[in-house]
Amino acid sequence: MVSYCPICGKPVYFGEKKRSLGRDYHPLCLKCHKCNRQLNAGQHAEYDDKPYCSFCYLKMFGPKGTTTTKIYYFHGCNNDSVIISLVR
Numbered sequence: 001m002v003s004y005c006p007i008c009g010k011p012v013y014f015g016e017k018k019r020s021l022g023r024d025y026h027p028l029c030l031k032c033h034k035c036n037r038q039l040n041a042g043q044h045a046e047y048d049d050k051p052y053c054s055f056c057y058l059k060m061f062g063p064k065g066t067t068t069t070k071i072y073y074f075h076g077c078n079n080d081s082v083i084i085s086l087v088r
């Protein structure tokens, strides 16, 4: 089964895919939409279907006043996501 990279829209083949947050990325495409830092699968935040490093995510969408920020962590190869809410 071929899936499509949400960043460049091209097919991601099994041997090269990096699965994170329920999507398959090319290893080189899995980087922060803001600062272009390479991201580790399952160790980044996501907003509006774009991956962000936690730093940029918190900086842009982080807790302000009573806003709740959700960071999605993915566990390895299964699809159980854990939502960690930071409330300030």
Ligand SMILES: [Zn+2]
Pocket: 005, 006, 007, 008, 009, 010, 025, 026, 029
């Ligand atoms: Zn790609």
Ligand SMILES: [Zn+2]
Pocket: 032, 033, 034, 035, 036, 037, 052, 053, 054, 055, 056, 057
């Ligand atoms: Zn970043």
